Amino acid sequence: MKRRAGEREKELKKKKLLEELGEGRLPYMTPADADFHQLWKTKYSKLVFRKSDTVPEELHQMVQESFLTLRKHGCFFQDLVRI
Template identity: 40%
Template structure:
C-alpha cells in the first residue's frame, strides 16, 4: 500500500522541480577525485571554514598537512 506524502515532502519535491526548471540545460560540473579541479574545490571549501577559536588554527593546519601527506 502506497503512503501519502506529507506536506513537507510535497514542498521539498516542488522546490526540486522549480530548481530543475530554472536550471534547464545548464551544465553542472560533477567532479571526482580523478579530476584536477576536485582538490582545488575541496581546498577552497576548507578555506571557507573559519576556526572558532585560536586553538583550532594550528590543529586545522596540521590536519591539512596530514591530508596532503607531508
C-alpha cells in the first residue's frame, strides 16, 4: 500500500513537471557551446567522449536496447529538474 502511494506521488510530480514544460524543450549543451568542456571536466570527468565509429556496433546495439528499456519503464523522467 505504501509503495503504491509513493508511485502515485512520483507519477503526479512527473505529470506536473511535464505540464509545466509544455511543448518547450529542455536545454542541453553540445561541444559547440562555450562552457561545454569546462562543465564536462568539472561534473562529468569520468565520461568518455569518442566518435561513434570507434565504438563496436555490438556495443551501440546493447546501449540502444538498454536506453529503450529504461525509457519503457519511465526511468528518464526521474532526472527531470526545474530550470
